[in-house]
Amino acid sequence: MDFYDKDLVSIRDLTKEQINYLLDQSEKMIPYAKGEKVKKVLDGKVLGNLFFEPSTRTKLSFESAAGRLGCTVIDVSEMSMTSMSKGETLADTIKMVDGYCDVIVLRHPHEGAARLAAKFSENPVINAGDGAGSHPTQTLLDLFTMRSAKGSLEGLNIVLVGDLKYGRTVHSLAEALTMFGAKLTLVAPESLQMPKDIYNHIVEKGCKPVKTAVLEDVIDQADVLYVTRIQKERFPDPAEYQKVAGTYRIGNAILREAKSDMIVMHPLPRLDEILPEVDDTQHAKYFEQAFNGVPVRMALLCAILGGDING
Amino acid sequence: MDFYDKDLVSIRDLTKEQINYLLDQSEKMIPYAKGEKVKKVLDGKVLGNLFFEPSTRTKLSFESAAGRLGCTVIDVSEMSMTSMSKGETLADTIKMVDGYCDVIVLRHPHEGAARLAAKFSENPVINAGDGAGSHPTQTLLDLFTMRSAKGSLEGLNIVLVGDLKYGRTVHSLAEALTMFGAKLTLVAPESLQMPKDIYNHIVEKGCKPVKTAVLEDVIDQADVLYVTRIQKERFPDPAEYQKVAGTYRIGNAILREAKSDMIVMHPLPRLDEILPEVDDTQHAKYFEQAFNGVPVRMALLCAILGGDING
Amino acid sequence: MDFYDKDLVSIRDLTKEQINYLLDQSEKMIPYAKGEKVKKVLDGKVLGNLFFEPSTRTKLSFESAAGRLGCTVIDVSEMSMTSMSKGETLADTIKMVDGYCDVIVLRHPHEGAARLAAKFSENPVINAGDGAGSHPTQTLLDLFTMRSAKGSLEGLNIVLVGDLKYGRTVHSLAEALTMFGAKLTLVAPESLQMPKDIYNHIVEKGCKPVKTAVLEDVIDQADVLYVTRIQKERFPDPAEYQKVAGTYRIGNAILREAKSDMIVMHPLPRLDEILPEVDDTQHAKYFEQAFNGVPVRMALLCAILGGDING
Numbered sequence: 055m056d057f058y059d060k061d062l063v064s065i066r067d068l069t070k071e072q073i074n075y076l077l078d079q080s081e082k083m084i085p086y087a088k089g090e091k092v093k094k095v096l097d098g099k100v101l102g103n104l105f106f107e108p109s110t111r112t113k114l115s116f117e118s119a120a121g122r123l124g125c126t127v128i129d130v131s132e133m134s135m136t137s138m139s140k141g142e143t144l145a146d147t148i149k150m151v152d153g154y155c156d157v158i159v160l161r162h163p164h165e166g167a168a169r170l171a172a173k174f175s176e177n178p179v180i181n182a183g184d185g186a187g188s189h190p191t192q193t194l195l196d197l198f199t200m201r202s203a204k205g206s207l208e209g210l211n212i213v214l215v216g217d218l219k220y221g222r223t224v225h226s227l228a229e230a231l232t233m234f235g236a237k238l239t240l241v242a243p244e245s246l247q248m249p250k251d252i253y254n255h256i257v258e259k260g261c262k263p264v265k266t267a268v269l270e271d272v273i274d275q276a277d278v279l280y281v282t283r284i285q286k287e288r289f290p291d292p293a294e295y296q297k298v299a300g301t302y303r304i305g306n307a308i309l310r311e312a313k314s315d316m317i318v319m320h321p322l323p324r325l326d327e328i329l330p331e332v333d334d335t336q337h338a339k340y341f342e343q344a345f346n347g348v349p350v351r352m353a354l355l356c357a358i359l360g361g362d363i364n365g
Numbered sequence: 366m367d368f369y370d371k372d373l374v375s376i377r378d379l380t381k382e383q384i385n386y387l388l389d390q391s392e393k394m395i396p397y398a399k400g401e402k403v404k405k406v407l408d409g410k411v412l413g414n415l416f417f418e419p420s421t422r423t424k425l426s427f428e429s430a431a432g433r434l435g436c437t438v439i440d441v442s443e444m445s446m447t448s449m450s451k452g453e454t455l456a457d458t459i460k461m462v463d464g465y466c467d468v469i470v471l472r473h474p475h476e477g478a479a480r481l482a483a484k485f486s487e488n489p490v491i492n493a494g495d496g497a498g499s500h501p502t503q504t505l506l507d508l509f510t511m512r513s514a515k516g517s518l519e520g521l522n523i524v525l526v527g528d529l530k531y532g533r534t535v536h537s538l539a540e541a542l543t544m545f546g547a548k549l550t551l552v553a554p555e556s557l558q559m560p561k562d563i564y565n566h567i568v569e570k571g572c573k574p575v576k577t578a579v580l581e582d583v584i585d586q587a588d589v590l591y592v593t594r595i596q597k598e599r600f601p602d603p604a605e606y607q608k609v610a611g612t613y614r615i616g617n618a619i620l621r622e623a624k625s626d627m628i629v630m631h632p633l634p635r636l637d638e639i640l641p642e643v644d645d646t647q648h649a650k651y652f653e654q655a656f657n658g659v660p661v662r663m664a665l666l667c668a669i670l671g672g673d674i675n676g
Numbered sequence: 677m678d679f680y681d682k683d684l685v686s687i688r689d690l691t692k693e694q695i696n697y698l699l700d701q702s703e704k705m706i707p708y709a710k711g712e713k714v715k716k717v718l719d720g721k722v723l724g725n726l727f728f729e730p731s732t733r734t735k736l737s738f739e740s741a742a743g744r745l746g747c748t749v750i751d752v753s754e755m756s757m758t759s760m761s762k763g764e765t766l767a768d769t770i771k772m773v774d775g776y777c778d779v780i781v782l783r784h785p786h787e788g789a790a791r792l793a794a795k796f797s798e799n800p801v802i803n804a805g806d807g808a809g810s811h812p813t814q815t816l817l818d819l820f821t822m823r824s825a826k827g828s829l830e831g832l833n834i835v836l837v838g839d840l841k842y843g844r845t846v847h848s849l850a851e852a853l854t855m856f857g858a859k860l861t862l863v864a865p866e867s868l869q870m871p872k873d874i875y876n877h878i879v880e881k882g883c884k885p886v887k888t889a890v891l892e893d894v895i896d897q898a899d900v901l902y903v904t905r906i907q908k909e910r911f912p913d914p915a916e917y918q919k920v921a922g923t924y925r926i927g928n929a930i931l932r933e934a935k936s937d938m939i940v941m942h943p944l945p946r947l948d949e950i951l952p953e954v955d956d957t958q959h960a961k962y963f964e965q966a967f968n969g970v971p972v973r974m975a976l977l978c979a980i981l982g983g984d985i986n987g
Contacts, residue, residue, distance in 0.1 A: 089467045092409030098714030100740050111461060114439050118411050118465040121437025126743025128736050129751075142945035145952075150733060150944060153967030154740040156711045322461060323453035330456075345464030400778045403720030422772060425750050429722050429776040432748025633772060634764035641767075656775030 057357035061172040061179045064188040065226045070233045073197065076353050080198050082363060083349035083356075086122055094124025095361030102155035104147075104171075105131040105182070106162045111322060112182045112191070115347035116159050123352060123361060128154060148174045157358055160184070178358050186222060192321065193226040195350040197234075199343040200278055203317045207234035211275050215241040215302050216282035216327065218248045223321045224282055225252045232261040239264045239272045243298050246288065269302060273311050279304070279337075281320045281327050305329040309337055319343050368668035372483040372490045375499040376537045381544045384508065387664050391509050393674060394660035394667075397433055405435025406672030413466035415458075415482075416442040416493070417473045422633060423493045423502070426658035427470050434663055434672060439466060459485045468669055471495070489669050497533060503632065504537040506661040508545075510654040511589055514628045518545035522586050526552040526613050527593035527638065529559045534632045535593055536563045543572040550575045550583045554609050557599065580613055584622050590615070590648075592631045592638050616640040620648055630654050679979035683794040683801045686810040687848045692855045695819065698975050702820050704985060705971035705978075708744055716746025717983030724777035726769075726793075727753040727804070728784045733944060734804045734813070737969035738781050745974055745983060750776060770796045779980055782806070800980050808844060814943065815848040817972040819856075821965040822900055825939045829856035833897050837863040837924050838904035838949065840870045845943045846904055847874045850885075854878045860885040861894045865920050868910065891924060895933050901926070901959075903942045903949050927951040931959055941965050 057072070068076075085091040101120045105113055113131070120127045130151055144167065151158055152175045160171050161182040168181035168188070183189035201207050212231055214224050218240055228238055228248065238256065240248050240263050247253075247265060256263060266272055273279065281304055289295035303326060304318060320328055320340040332338050356363055368383070379387075396402040412431045416424055424442070431438045441462055455478065462469055463486045471482050472493040479492035479499070494500035512518050523542055525535050529551055539549060539559065549567065551559050551574050558564075558576060567574060577583055584590065592615055600606035614637060615629060631639055631651040643649050667674055679694070690698075707713040723742045727735055735753070742749045752773055766789065773780055774797045782793050783804040790803035790810070805811035823829050834853055836846050840862055850860055850870065860878065862870050862885050869875075869887060878885060888894055895901065903926055911917035925948060926940060942950055942962040954960050978985055 086409075089410050094409065098708075098716065098744060098746075099711050100743050102736075110441070114413075114441060114462070114465050117439040118437070121411050121439065122409060124409075126740070128739040128743065130732070130736065141947045146945060149963045150966050151736070153963060154736050154970060323457060325452045341460045341464060344461050348465060397720075400721050405720065421752070425724075425752060425773070425776050428750040429748070432722050432750065433720060435720075634768060636763045652771045652775060655772050659776060 057354070058360050059178055060358060062190050062354065062358070063168045063172055063179070063181045065190040065193045065230050066188070068190070073194070073230065073233070076194060076350070076357065077198050077201055079353035079357065079363075080194075080346070080349045081202070083352040086363065087119070087345070087349040087352055089122065092122075093363055095356060095363055095365070096120065096359055097124035099125040099157075099359055099361075100155040101125050101127050101355070102151045102158045103127055103129050103131065104151055104158055104160045106167075109161050109183060111344055111347060112161065115344075116182070116351050119348050119351035119355060122348070123355060125355065125359070144170060145174045152177050157355065180354065180358070183222070188226050189222055190226065191347070191351055191354060192223055193230050194354070195343065195346045196223070196227050196280070196319065196321075197230060198350050199319060199339055199346050200317070202346070203339055204277055207231070207236065209235050209237065210277045211237045211239070212278045212280060213239040213241055213269075213272055213276040214280045214282070215269055217246045217284045217288065218242040218282070219246045220285070220288065221282040224280065225249070227280070228252060228256050228263075229259070232256045232259040236261070239266065239276070241266055241269050241272065241302070243267050246284065246298075269308065270311065273308060274313070276312060276316050279312070279316060279318045281318060281324075283325060283327055299327075303327060303329065304332060306331050306335065309335065312337065368665070369671050370489055371669060373501050373665065373669070374479045374483055374490065374492045376501040376504045376541050377499070379501070384505070384541065384544070387505060387661070387668065388509050388512055390664035390668065390674075391505075391657070391660045392513070394663040397674065398430070398656070398660040398663055400433065403433075404674055406667060406674055406676070407431065407670055408435035410436040410468075410670050410672075411466040412436050412438050412666070413462045413469045414438055414440050414442065415462055415469055415471045417471075417478075420472050420494060422655055422658060423472065423500075426655075427493070427662050430659050430662035430666060433659070434666060436666065436670070455481060456485045463488050468666065491665065491669070494533070499537050500533055501537065502658070502662055502665060503534055504541050505665070506654065506657045507534070507538050507591070507630065507632075508541060509661050510630060510650055510657050511628070513657070514650055515588055518542070518547065520546050520548070521588045522548045522550070523589045523591060524550040524552055524580075524583055524587040525591045525593070526580055528557045528595045528599065529553045529593070530557045531596070531599065532593040535591065536560070538591070539563060539567050539574075540570070543567045543570040547572070550577065550587070552577055552580050552583065552613070554578050557595065557609075580619065581622065584619060585624070587623060587627050590623070590627060590629045592629060592635075594636060594638055610638075614638060614640065615643060617642050617646065620646065623648070679976070680982050681800055682980060684812050684976065684980070685790045685794055685801070685803045687812040687815045687852050688810070690812070695816070695852065695855070698816060698972070698979065699820050699823055701975035701979065701985075702816075702968070702971045703824070705974040708985065709741070709967070709971040709974055711744065714744075715985055717978060717985055717987070718742065718981055719746035721747040721779075721981055721983075722777040723747050723749045723977070724773045724780045725749055725751050725753065726773055726780055726782045728789075731783050731805060733966055733969060734783065737966075738804070738973050741970050741973035741977060744970070745977060747977065747981070766792060767796045774799050779977065802976065802980070805844070810848050811844055812848065813969070813973055813976060814845055815852050816976070817965065817968045818845070818849050818902070818941065818943075819852060820972050821941060821961055821968050822939070824968070825961055826899055829853070829858065831857050831859070832899045833859045833861070834900045834902060835861040835863055835891075835894055835898040836902045836904070837891055839868045839906045839910065840864045840904070841868045842907070842910065843904040846902065847871070849902070850874060850878050851881070854881040854883040858883070861898070862887045863889065863891050863894065863924070865889050868906065868920075892930065892933065895930060896935070898934060898938050901934070901938060901940045903940060903946075905947060905949055921949075925949060925951065926954060928953050928957065931957065934959070
């Protein structure tokens with residue numbers, strides 16, 4: 055499992071074996087991620103958090119993950135207001151930050167930025183989301199949350215609901231799940247269904263996703279209900295938005311149709327896609343999912359920077 | 366003195382014994398707060414600084430306190446511009462940050478926010494000021510500064526001067542001082558005098574505060590002169606503001622009326638409530654007071670997170 | 677070489693011996709600056725980064741340097757938006773931050789701010805650039821880059837090209853280089869030539885600089901070509917700017933006239949003063965120069981705070 059000094063640009067770069075390895079390592083990180091155990095295996099290392107757009111959860115969980123392991127974080131978030139506004143190219147910014155750290159975590163509004171950064175950086179680059187592109191650590195923490203709750207990813211019945219067209223999260227997740235033989239059900243109005251290229255990709259990989267617009271028809275089969283936000287701006291007609299959003303709003307009523315051990319996930323932040331009443335049920339896993347960003351990113355940092363928590 | 370894993374929302378939550386314990390521990394922290402001694406008893410811990418409004422001194426002294434003890438700080442200050450602006454509730458933000466750290470330090474513009482956060486967070490919450498509400502660590506460092514300078518808090522003659530109506534700092538401080546049998550003198554124009562509920566609370570606790578608008582009448586009795594800023598915006602008539610502000614401006618002239626060992630305190634930042642000429646006198650304690658935020662917050666973090674500097 | 681607890685306000689404060697000592701120490705820091713070796717000799721120390729204007733490279737490299745050595749950084753960058761906007765004086769801000777850290781790194785738009793800060797701070801102050809004033813750590817890293825590439829600073833032929841009038845970097849650098857017997861060539865249009873006071877200072881020190889507006893005439897003699905940006909705003913006539921900027925744009929064509937081991941330096945960020953085609957040549961040293969900020973600042977922090985990497 056050689057991750058040492060390697061970039062992570064897309065979940066597609068990883069084999070099933072590599073993903074399993076990272077999830078196994080993430081499992082071992084849990085007590086360290088909670089601060090119950092301490093082992094500063096990345097002592098003296100420096101991580102460069104280079105965020106060209108805000109992403110609270112991703113940024114904070116990388117900071118927490120690094121800190122737990124003794125790794126210093128330098129924060130280049132205000133970048134866009136300084137060097138970049140002086141006209142510096144992304145390549146120059148990357149080469150500069152590269153000299154100040156051992157690994158770069160890049161968030162950028164434009165697809166392809168992470169691949170470009172990886173080309174210009176001597177140190178490894180972790181893609182923390184680049185526009186419509188990939189966000190592989192989000193996918194890893196989603197997979198980890200499912201595996202932790204259900205014991206295994208193999209053959210799970212996963213229902214993805216909401217905006218499947220613009221939601222980057224569900225694209226990478228759907229692709230990764232096909233590696234594990236998951237059964238996918240894609241619940242969205244036709245106008246927000248999974249884009250053709252992603253759909254075709256997962257079909258080629260052997261997945262036979264079910265498409266529907268009606269959540270009620272499929273929820274009773276679900277092991278995992280993965281909810282995403284539907285953005286008002288996607289709809290020319292506000293009334294149409296209200297109808298769609300209302301249909302997919304998850305509350306205790308619809309959860310009565312679900313298996314008792316079905317889990318509800320959401321990449322957060324949520325607005326009213328999931329009612330607060332769900333928070334106290336056994337189904338709610340979205341805050342645990344957010345926390346899982348820490349052990350997963352700890353495992354990844356250790357793998358890339360060569361820190362051995364087992365040593 | 367069981368502070369382990371407990372919230373600190375209001376100074377009213379603490380007994381006199383608990384306050385004394387924290388001040389004793391703060392005393393021991395001084396050489397560590399100055400970097401003369403190093404003991405990273407919070408190594409591997411993570412503090413979440415969640416500031417919904419700026420507060421330079423509080424934020425920095427928590428960062429310094431944590432750093433001295435080996436505790437990583439993750440900074441959620443720009444929060445309001447990211448997740449919150451996407452419509453996330455405070456409860457959701459708290460539950461998310463909760464997963465990334467071991468203790469949350471919350472500053473919020475609205476009274477009651479800290480109590481709410483403590484309810485939603487599994488980890489302990491320290492209130493770093495919530496609107497007109499409490500700011501208990503400020504009170505602790507004020508008490509610590511007085512005790513360090515005067516040897517004991519018992520029976521001190523404390524003169525509070527300036528804006529006693531809107532100044533949150535002096536409300537909590539007055540309440541806490543009554544526990545220690547302090548004699549309080551409240552110097553303010555009638556329109557800026559201590560609010561009735563606070564006044565009644567301290568009277569109930571056995572304190573018999575003296576009220577006056579004339580500082581000259583009472584300064585010769587003072588052991589401590591606690592100065593607060595009077596904000597121009599409080600006065601409909603600018604001329605009225607000038608008159609009041611001028612009356613309470615502390616310079617060397619009025620200090621000649623004071624005891625030679627009277628100390629002058631101020632929560633900072635100051636404008637012209639205290640003239641720079643005072644800085645070099647033996648009375649000036651406001652910069653030491655600011656520094657005292659570090660040992661006091663170190664003591665509190667150790668108490669809450671279970672770090673033993675004596676061990 | 678007593679730097680312990682001393683300020684560094686201007687490169688003029690240092691003797692040649694002191695500079696050589698710091699460059700020697702910087703050399704030893706290289707493996708630590710790259711994270712190949714770890715020795716947290718500043719464990720438990722706190723550095724206050726007090727930036728009143730943005731300076732990405734300086735700020736990040738101090739953060740990285742501190743982090744590599746175990747020193748916590750507290751970031752007071754947003755200062756201007758908080759206490760200062762409440763009307764606090766620089767003196768008060770300094771005295772406050774002074775209580776929270778062991779060394780202050782100050783960036784300020786006004787010349788003389790660092791000297792003032794050093795006066796008010798009990799802890800040492802490192803000037804990280806104050807307006808048209810000094811930026812001594814930039815000078816040190818420039819000298820270090822030259823010495824690393826050429827083996828010695830003695831008698832080097834240094835060509836400074838671009839805006840020599842407003843570019844603070846080249847002023848301090850020129851002064852420092854005269855201590856080492858460098859031959860200076862000043863290439864700029866007359867309107868952007870070195871200011872008289874700096875020019876006179878270096879002549880007094882025994883340097884006989886050559887002035888010219890034509891880079892082609894002198895490039896073949898250069899050991900080092902130090903390029904700075906020419907700002908459009910300096911020219912009333914845009915056509916005049918284009919002509920000048922075009923003349924000094926460094927590409928592979930003009931580099932064919934240079935010695936094969938001549939190095940090209942630039943304080944960064946660059947716009948189009950140096951074409952990207954130069955990046956892959958043996959001449960390009962500007963990204964290494966940026967990196968060198970880390971070992972140089974590590975050496976300085978150790979010298980001032982008393983951390984012994986050799987111990």
